[in-house]
Amino acid sequence: DAGVIQSPRHEVTEMGQEVTLRCKPISGHNSLFWYRQTMMRGLELLIYFNNNVPIDDSGMPEDRFSAKMPNASFSTLKIQPSEPRDSAVYFCASGVRGSVGELFFGEGSRLTVL
Amino acid sequence: GDSVTQMEGPVTLSEEAFLTINCTYTATGYPSLFWYVQYPGEGLQLLLKATKADDKGSNKGFEATYRKETTSFHLEKGSVQVSDSAVYFCALSYEGGSEKLVFGKGTKLTVNP
Numbered sequence: 001d002a003g004v005i006q007s008p009r010h011e012v013t014e015m016g017q018e019v020t021l022r023c024k025p026i027s028g029h030n031s032l033f034w035y036r037q038t039m040m041r042g043l044e045l046l047i048y049f050n051n052n053v054p055i056d057d058s059g060m061p062e063d064r065f066s067a068k069m070p071n072a073s074f075s076t077l078k079i080q081p082s083e084p085r086d087s088a089v090y091f092c093a094s095g096v097r098g099s100v101g102e103l104f105f106g107e108g109s110r111l112t113v114l
Numbered sequence: 115g116d117s118v119t120q121m122e123g124p125v126t127l128s129e130e131a132f133l134t135i136n137c138t139y140t141a142t143g144y145p146s147l148f149w150y151v152q153y154p155g156e157g158l159q160l161l162l163k164a165t166k167a168d169d170k171g172s173n174k175g176f177e178a179t180y181r182k183e184t185t186s187f188h189l190e191k192g193s194v195q196v197s198d199s200a201v202y203f204c205a206l207s208y209e210g211g212s213e214k215l216v217f218g219k220g221t222k223l224t225v226n227p
Contacts, residue, residue: 004157031213042219043158043203056214091157100165101148101207101215105157 002026004106006092012112018080021109024073025094033103034067034077035091043091049075050097082113116141118204120218127194127225135189135221137178137204145206147171147180147187148215152201161189161202194225 005024013019025032033048047057052069060067064083069075079086089110093103121136139147146165150158162171167182176191187204204218 033215043217045214045216048214050213093157095213097213100146100213101163101205102160103158103215105159107155107157 004092004094004104006090006106006109008109009107010110010112012114013082014114015083016081017113018078019082019086019111019113021077021090021092021111023075023077023092023106025075025092026104027073029094029096029104030072031095031097031103032069032075033093033095034075035093035105037089037091037108038087046077046090079111082111084113087111087113116145116206116216118206118216118218120202120204120221123201123220124222124224127223129196129225129227130193131225133189133191133194133198133223135202135204135223137187137189137218139185139187139204139206141185141206143208144182145208147178148205148207149176149178149187149189150203150205150217152203152220154200158203194223196225196227199223199225 007022034046046059047067049069067077089108091108093105095103117140148163149161151161152158162173164171164180170179178189201220201222203220205215207215
């Protein structure tokens with residue numbers, strides 16, 4: 001059974017460019033989470049969805065960040081315009097609502113903004 | 115707000131040594147507690163969990179006991195292997211609540227042969 005699939009695995013872009021990160025959750029999972037990992041701040045929750053509906057986006061750093069989940073099998077995290085301080089590894093994780101804390105993580109998308 | 119504090123790393127051990135990684139938490143309610151592991155270049159994986167006080171979670175030789183009186187959930191393993199080299203994250207979440215996982219900053223473990 002396929003796990004959480006993220007793309008791209010690596011992205012290098014220049015400041016000011018738009019970045020789109022993609023996630024395919026595990027089939028049958030109905031919760032989806034976007035986390036950001038940096039050395040300084042560790043793992044930060046950006047946003048999460050239940051049944052494709054955004055529940056809590058209080059972790060989204062600013063208006064440059066947006067996330068969508070148009071259907072149960074796909075989500076995107078967009079940064080526009082990107083800045084060097086956005087450089088991080090972005091993880092998508094999915095789970096079954098009610099299975100508290102039991103998340104399945106993708107391998108992450110490493111973003112470098114020059 | 116809720117938070118998780120882990121011991122600073124990195125931790126370097128020889129194979130077959132005993133491992134302890136300390137974790138304490140601050141919570142407004144009664145959370146479930148978790149340990150996740152991240153191997154190099156991979157995403158996080160759930161290692162073990164405990165949902166109430168005095169519960170012991172265990173998996174792959176690792177174990178941790180939910181201690182409400184000391185608000186702790188220390189990770190232990192009696193004999194580490196080179197393959198245990200990874201970053202370990204302590205986390206908490208609430209049943210019936212927001213379902214968010216709040217993570218500690220992680221502790222990097224290196225096991226030498």
